[in-house]
Amino acid sequence: MTVTVAKGFVAAGVPAGLKKSGNRDLALVQNLGPLNAAAAVFTTNRCQANPIIWSKQVIVDGEVAAIVLNSGGANCYTGAQGFQTTHSTAEVVAEKLGVSAGDVLVCSTGLIGEQLDLAKLTSGVAAAAAQLSDQGGQMAAEAIMTTDSVSKTASHLSKDGWSIGGMAKGAGMLAPGLATMLVVITTDVVADSKMLDRALRAATRVTFDRLDSDGCMSTNDQVTLMASGASGISPAEADFTSALTEVAMSLALQLLRDAEGSSHDIAIQVVNAATEEDAVEVGRSVARNNLFKAAIYGNDPNWGRILAAVGVTQAAFDPYDIDVEINGVSVSRKGQPDQSRDLVDLTPREVSIRISLNAGICAATVFTNDLTHEYVEENSAYSS
């Protein structure tokens, strides 16, 4: 069901021939209304793909009728021709669905610097438009996969009769600002675009933004939220935001679990920080430390690498009053070894790092993966 779990949405996923594999590579999601309110957040990378440049203009008025997504090419650094391809794709969608091209978001994912085949996109859009259905969510979720090994979907059904559904793709370049990915979330609540924007930013801040698989930020990230109003219900903003955050966290953790070549999912919990920003900075620094990540891959509780990563941040702390736990074992306290590192069992996939800065009452958790042979393998032969 995914994006079609919410009333008022239809979707489809088809093979347009962009992927050499012949797998589904084009997804279309249409909002049938009665509302067409929407919000979106984009990569903060300054080198942005053509669909990002296009979609940022589309979202300005808070109205979106449909979103089209393709894998098989990022359409980034493809110049004027590439932008024209994005524009034309939106126009083809608009024509097929009888909406305005200015209300059609476009997302692309794949290799940078290669032109997309507009003819394939055009026929793919036609095929997808013909197959749109309220059962099409799963097909759409499959069509946006690149190196993902599984499709990612999530939903929330409220007791009151409104719902949220989502799909995501991303299995590498998961990074801050936005974990690299395309995400589409739909809802049938009655809400205006301003409230959707507030809720979406609140939800992404503690979910997708806390995912830092490999420190690399994509040129194509986009998270979109669309509301149809088809439930006729206006939930309290706090309730909606909470449910949206739950759906976003589910999708984020699915992205983490499927990150390229990973063998451990690592939750870095930073507590007793002076500010939440400090906690995030420390968590991110550890999440990006290749030596730490390689050690976890080797099931090696080398806690010195954690402290070395903490030490390069500007967060408030006394370097000799930091406590570190790995999977519940207190390996270092107040600048000294505590329990033996030999007590730490790193064989399970889930790894919990707890860093207490002893400088305040704030906390944050950053999620990352280990650095593995398989990561190197997948990413050393991507474009070839």
Next chain:
Amino acid sequence: MTVTVAKGFVAAGVPAGLKKSGNRDLALVQNLGPLNAAAAVFTTNRCQANPIIWSKQVIVDGEVAAIVLNSGGANCYTGAQGFQTTHSTAEVVAEKLGVSAGDVLVCSTGLIGEQLDLAKLTSGVAAAAAQLSDQGGQMAAEAIMTTDSVSKTASHLSKDGWSIGGMAKGAGMLAPGLATMLVVITTDVVADSKMLDRALRAATRVTFDRLDSDGCMSTNDQVTLMASGASGISPAEADFTSALTEVAMSLALQLLRDAEGSSHDIAIQVVNAATEEDAVEVGRSVARNNLFKAAIYGNDPNWGRILAAVGVTQAAFDPYDIDVEINGVSVSRKGQPDQSRDLVDLTPREVSIRISLNAGICAATVFTNDLTHEYVEENSAYSS
């Protein structure tokens, strides 16, 4: 010859039993004068090892009589006992050489969070002191190796009769601020500690500080420069700084070539930047991008990953007016593909990336390595 190429210095390297292998693991370098001027730069990591805390105090008065270095343990996060070990080591050196403990620098390298064996250090210092000789430079260079596959030394002999000699260790955790390493450079020029400090900072700024093998900054980095004055010559400061920079660059590039598990040495030259700081920021961002580094390992000229790394910086540029060359092939110009990526030959070990920001006249080169299976292998099983 290395550190003993400069007149007025004796050195030794001995096995003290700190390394399980039984290899040389303790080095001692003594300045016989007549001067004992010195300068040093240290890791900017806030989590600092005990020898760093000690040595920062020793260097304050600009006088150093000797430096003792051990591999086989970092003596970091080892608490009061660990600091006492550093202090005692300096005192043993002072006693053996008839100098003040307050003029003895201490450096350590190895695993964080393990106590060093003071009895082994003490007997090692005694053995080294007994073997000090003006032929001992190479032994000392070998004694500071950890995962290094070769010892690193360099020297400069001026026509005027003064000289500079150096040794370095480091083959991982090579990072900004200081590439992780221990470096000792000696010279027989007549100079005061203030001039040595200026020259050392000028030299490290464009050499060791531009090395970013894996983005991980050590808790134990130290670069020390000692002057004996034994040549009786006071070169012009500019001439000395230039020669010192040459020696430092030679050592830095040797560190790069021996970085753990690397298969490519990558020079990232950023040109036409608005400021040198911008050029360094951009170079560093690319140097730390795991996706880029894995692509180079796979001989894959995936230039989109370079632009994606440039795009996350705050440097001045127009994202669609950046030119990228890989090994002399112009792969992207003004936001579009230029020559075919298939023309790029990445089989040689040396890789040259040239990024033109087209925003000014400044430039900088940052050096890094690729991300390889061997890097993951070496760093996933270090402490075990």
